[in-house]
Amino acid sequence: MKPIGAAADLSFSDSRFDTVIDYTNQTIKINDDKAVEKDLTNALLVTEKAVKNKNQKGLLIAHRIFYDLAILYNDYDEFGYIKYGNGYSEKAAEEYLKK
Structure with a gap:
């Protein structure tokens, strides 16, 4: 996956990942x-795996899980990556973790 936008400057050694995990x-x-x-x-495991493997797709999945939780909590539309709320749509995270 070719980095785009801000992801082009992404450093997997960034200490902010440790903060997110904590x-x-x-x-x-x-x-x-x-x-x-x-x-x-799921978000925790995906984040840890993505950072360990330096994998942007994993970070995107983790981001979408966190985003969906925040959006649903605040009553907006979500991506559909979470179990909380109206659906059970964590398939992308579970598939990523199996690889």
Whole structure:
């Protein structure tokens, strides 16, 4: 996948990935909704794998999971990558993790 836009300047050694991983772990611990827990766990695992493998597609999937959770929480339309809410559409994350 050829980097586009801001992704062209992406550094997988960026410490912000550690921050995202830490915050996601903390949020999973305090969450009491099983669907949200599943989505956050998927986002965490996808982020970790993407950073380890320096894979932009994985970061895109993780971004869409976080985005969908934020958008749905705020009552907008989502990409469809999450379990929380009206659907069970985490297929892209699960397929990515299987590879």
